[in-house]
Amino acid sequence: MPFEFELIKKDTGSSARLGRMITAHGTVNTPVFMPVGTQGTVKSLTPEQIKSCGTQIILGNTYHLYLRPGHETIKKLGGLHKFMNWTDPILTDSGGFQVYSLGKLRKITADGVIFRSHIDGSKHFLTPQKAVEIQEALGSDIMMCLDECTPYPATLSETKKSLDLTVKWAKLCRAAKASTEQAIFGIVQGGTYLDLRKQAVEEIIPIGFDGYALGGVSVGEPKEIMYSIAEAITPLLPEDKPRYLMGVGTPADIVYGVSCGIDMFDCVIPTRCARHGLLFTNSEKIVIKNARFREDDGPIDETCDCYTCKNFSRAYLRHLYFAGEILAMVLNTIHNVHYYMRLLAQIRAALEENSFTEFKNTFLKKEGGI
Numbered sequence: 001m002p003f004e005f006e007l008i009k010k011d012t013g014s015s016a017r018l019g020r021m022i023t024a025h026g027t028v029n030t031p032v033f034m035p036v037g038t039q040g041t042v043k044s045l046t047p048e049q050i051k052s053c054g055t056q057i058i059l060g061n062t063y064h065l066y067l068r069p070g071h072e073t074i075k076k077l078g079g080l081h082k083f084m085n086w087t088d089p090i091l092t093d094s095g096g097f098q099v100y101s102l103g104k105l106r107k108i109t110a111d112g113v114i115f116r117s118h119i120d121g122s123k124h125f126l127t128p129q130k131a132v133e134i135q136e137a138l139g140s141d142i143m144m145c146l147d148e149c150t151p152y153p154a155t156l157s158e159t160k161k162s163l164d165l166t167v168k169w170a171k172l173c174r175a176a177k178a179s180t181e182q183a184i185f186g187i188v189q190g191g192t193y194l195d196l197r198k199q200a201v202e203e204i205i206p207i208g209f210d211g212y213a214l215g216g217v218s219v220g221e222p223k224e225i226m227y228s229i230a231e232a233i234t235p236l237l238p239e240d241k242p243r244y245l246m247g248v249g250t251p252a253d254i255v256y257g258v259s260c261g262i263d264m265f266d267c268v269i270p271t272r273c274a275r276h277g278l279l280f281t282n283s284e285k286i287v288i289k290n291a292r293f294r295e296d297d298g299p300i301d302e303t304c305d306c307y308t309c310k311n312f313s314r315a316y317l318r319h320l321y322f323a324g325e326i327l328a329m330v331l332n333t334i335h336n337v338h339y340y341m342r343l344l345a346q347i348r349a350a351l352e353e354n355s356f357t358e359f360k361n362t363f364l365k366k367e368g369g370i
Contacts, residue, residue, distance in 0.1 A: 003141070003183035003210050004304030005242050005277035013357035015235055018348060021242055023089045023141035025081060026056075030242065030263040031347055033340050034091060035271060039068070040084040042337070043271050044329040047086045053306065053334060057088060059266045062134050063095030067117050067124075071137040078231045079139030084358065091266075092140035094131045094173075097215075097247070102150040108148060110165070124183045128172035134180070142183045144213065145173040150191040152221040159191035167203045174207050183364075185208035185244060191216060192225050194232050211264075212237045213244035218253075218267075227256055234261040251280065251343055252367040258347055259360050270340045274332035277321050280339040285343045286314070288332070293318045306338035307331075 001024045011016040019030040029287035035042045035050065037058040050058065061081055065071060074083050080090055099106050099113045106115035112127035128146045135143035147166040148221075150159050155196050166189045177184050186209035190196035204212065214233060217226045230245060237243050245257045254265050270280070277288040281301035286293075299309035300317070308317075308331040320328035350359035 002180060003056050005211065005240065007240060009351060011259075011351055011356045012354065014259040014260045015359070016347075016351055016356050016360075017263060018351040019047065019242065019262055019263055023183070025087060025089045025141050028056045028089055029348060031254075031344055031351075032056055032264055033344050034264065034266040035337050035340070036061075036266055036268045037084070037086075037090075037282040038078060038164060039064045040074075042333070043275065043327070044333045045337070047084065049307075049330075050086075050336055050337065051088070053338040054345060055088070055337065058086065058090055060090050060092045060138065060140060061093050061095065061098065062131060062138070062144075063098035065092075065138060066095065066126075066134050067119055071134040073138040075139070079137075081139060084183050087271075089141040090138075091142040091264075092135045092138055092144065093246075094135070094144040094146040095126060096131075096144075096147045099126060100151070108165070110168070112146070112169075122187060128169040132173050132184075134178040136177075136179050140182060142185060142211070143177075144306070145170045145187050145209075145287055147187040147189055147215055149219065150189055150216045152192065152219050156193060156196075159189075159193055159196055162191070163189050163196055163200055167200065170209075172208055174209065185209055185211040185213050185242075187213045187215040187246070188232050188233060188237075189216045192221055192229070194229070197233045198236065205238060209241070211242040211244060213246050213264075215246045215260075217245065218247045218249055223253075223348075226253075227260075230257055230260040230262060236276050237261075252364055254340075255347065255360050255363050255367075256342065259356070270336035271305045273332050274336040275329050277328075277332065279332060280336055288314065288318050290318075300335050301339075304335065304342070306335050308335040308338075 004022040006020045021028040034057050040096040077083050099115050102115055114125050131146035146169045148162045150162045170186050188200045190200045229271040242263045245262045248265050249267050279286040279300050282303050293314040296314040350356040
């Protein structure tokens with residue numbers, strides 16, 4: 001089944017949208033948040049637990065799966081869905097951000113990126129064509145173009161050079177794509193320079209992608225800059241294609257991003273915070289190691305219906321955390337992922353009921369504003 005996107009409804013008080021993506025592995029209602037399953041797993045959770053949280057689609061990482069166990073191995077074993085026993089949609093990133101984060105272990109050329117594995121130091125060459133080849137072998141429903149993630153800060157000339165490379169690679173990725181079932185998204189770079197971002201939109205859209213992402217955000221720039229990019233550039237993207245804000249973010253970031261017209265989000269925040277004992281609730285952020293929870297027999301969040309909140313107390317979760325038990329990570333992650341899924345469900349419901357602006361204002365006021 002070829003990829004499709006249906007725009008169902010536009011909000012009257014903002015640029016927020018309600019939509020639906022149809023993929024070979026199921027339908028995804030948007031706006032949507034994708035938990036990060038870097039190495040073929042959302043850390044500490046089984047596929048059944050991920051699904052029970054309300055997850056519609058997860059993200060896999062091309063760089064990590066290429067290095068271990070290898071895309072050819074995964075293809076031989078039936079593709080990433082079968083390999084990890086996940087029957088719903090998967091988006092794979094191109095590996096560009098991970099290569100960017102390697103610093104001195106990588107060298108960027110006009111044809112691709114030469115890098116050394118963080119695992120064993122072995123040398124590799126990731127080209128746009130190779131990034132597509134890997135993702136086609138993985139069999140993800142949505143693949144991303146290889147791009148150069150512009151660091152922050154960067155000069156205008158450095159950012160322009162980086163953007164030109166990203167556009168060149170986007171054309172090569174699009175030409176290399178052979179799969180008819182997999183979608184491919186283009187990525188808009190341009191750093192913190194809105195004129196370059198607009199140039200990127202003008203050059204990326206004609207290539208013809210199934211969706212478009214804003215990349216190179218949440219890389220150290222002030223929040224205000226990220227928000228200004230989302231607000232100024234998102235409306236320039238095609239209305240009939242999904243829009244993806246990569247690597248974002250906090251609950252407030254997501255609500256604000258939706259108001260700008262963003263349809264898709266991903267971030268490690270809910271899972272990483274869970275492993276470190278930071279839990280999201282409707283009233284506060286709970287640091288479970290705090291002494292005040294030592295004898296607290298209440299759930300993390302009385303308004304939450306996740307497995308953790310229905311069965312375990314704050315005192316027990318604190319005990320597990322200090323005991324270093326694996327179950328602490330499992331239960332905390334279930335709760336945080338469920339919190340994110342519930343937030344996106346609330347956003348979609350508010351859009352359906354024409355009350356999103358009220359929801360946004362109330363939520364952001366509670367979170368401390370933008």
